[in-house]
Amino acid sequence: MLSANTIDIPDESHCMKKTLLTCLTALISGMLAFTPAFADELGVAVAANFTAPMRLIAQGFEADSGHKLRLSYGSTGKFYAQIRNGAPFDVFLSADNTTTLRLENDGLAVAGSRFIYATGRLVLWSAQPGLVDGTGAVLKSQSFRHLAIAAPKLAPYGAAAIQTMQGLGLINSLQARLVQGESIGQAYSFVVSGNAELGFVAMSQVFQDGKFKSGSAWTVPSKLHKPIVQEAALLTRAKDSRAAAEFLSYLKSAPAKAVMLSFGYQ
Known part of the structure; x- marks a missing residue:
């Protein structure tokens, strides 16, 4: 009686799974090796x-x-x-x-x-609609108590605000109303919170896609500051x-x- 040696034939699906796992392992290893070098x-x-x-x-x-x-x-x-x-x-x-x-x-x-x-552009802005007119005449009025600016020694926008008030001849009359923030971001926060009725801020803080987002504003003519x-x-x-x-x-x-x-x- 003839006998035959038993040969184990791998299951086809098992081979495919093993190959797929090997490929995924290699891919992940490659990605991990790539990231630190280029990111x-x-x-x-x-x-x-x-x-x-x-x-x-x-x-x-x-x-x-x-x-x-x-x-x-x-x-x-x-x-x-x-x-x-x-x-x-x-x-x-x-x-x-x-x-x-x-x-x-x-x-x-x-x-x-x-x-x-x-x-950049400097803007006189208030969170209150109608308070700031299109010419900045509100600065000569008595309709506000506080005017926010960024610290001129730390922030260029603050220096531009001082130059603007000097150019308008209003620096002396407005001095007592000024509240200074460390940055233009803090000056903007004073106006948003209502701690100051208006302030000199960066246009980018209140303007987007061709229009002012809220409140009222006057875009300061660039000739008034550096x-x-x-x-x-x-x-x-x-x-x-x-x-x-x-x-x-x-x-x-x-x-x-x-x-x-x-x-x-x-």
Whole structure:
């Protein structure tokens, strides 16, 4: 009687499952190996006036690049002090074009990396409809007790507000009514909360898509103050960062510029 050796023939579905598992394992391993090499997290110091557009720009950049942005908002002067004291920022978006130059002279910003990303507009604004007229004549009235501005020594928009009042010949009569916030963000908060009936704020805080969002406003003629030219700079600690270079390039892109225009920047 003939006997035959028993041969185990693998089940076809088992082979397919094993092959699929092997492929998925390899794919996941490849993705994990890819991410640290090409994705990074950046610390970005952002002037407070640019808060709203920066949030939208960050979303677009992160979606396109895979990088993550760690955003901090505040006054330009305060950020200057923090960067000098070693704050872990990679990119600085200033509200002027002098602080970035100072950082470059200090050796804290990469020479040649500075560029203008936006020109801001100053607005006299109130949360109350009808309080601010189209010419700013309310500043000469007695219809308000407090006028909010950003600290002129820390915030370029605050300096522009002082220049405006000087140009109108009203600085002395308004001095006692001024309430100062550390940044333009805090000045805006004073007006929103009602602690000040009106204030000089950044257009980007109250304007979007071609119209003012609420309240009443007067767009200050640019001839009344020095241009609010806002510069970005690559900080020295990130001079070799590919992610930082990509972000600064994105800031010059058409999608980023479209966002800025929608908030009233020039």
